[in-house]
Amino acid sequence: MNTKTITPTEKHIAFRKSLEEAIRKSGQELQAEEILAITAHFVGQLVALQDQRKYTAEMVMTLVSENIEQGNKEAIEGLLNNTSGYA
Numbered sequence: 375m376n377t378k379t380i381t382p383t384e385k386h387i388a389f390r391k392s393l394e395e396a397i398r399k400s401g402q403e404l405q406a407e408e409i410l411a412i413t414a415h416f417v418g419q420l421v422a423l424q425d426q427r428k429y430t431a432e433m434v435m436t437l438v439s440e441n442i443e444q445g446n447k448e449a450i451e452g453l454l455n456n457t458s459g460y461a
Contacts, residue, residue: 379440 382390401409417438424434 397409397413404412421434421438
């Protein structure tokens with residue numbers, strides 16, 4: 375697993391949006407930290423399913439970590455660029 379940065383394809387974006395929609399639909403009664411814990415648990419399951427003949431644990435965790443960082447960056451940029459207010 376080469377952890378190079380790629381631009382998400384339309385297929386990647388559509389898949390992520392479907393996950394976000396599922397969280398919005400099913401997670402309305404959950405606190406943010408509960409959603410985080412559940413999705414982190416799911417990521418752990420996905421990590422376990424990676425082909426250990428091809429990818430080391432370090433390679434997989436680097437992929438996860440880099441994508442968490444990118445997600446954080448995008449969330450922060452979204453907040454900083456949000457010009458709508460609550461006044």
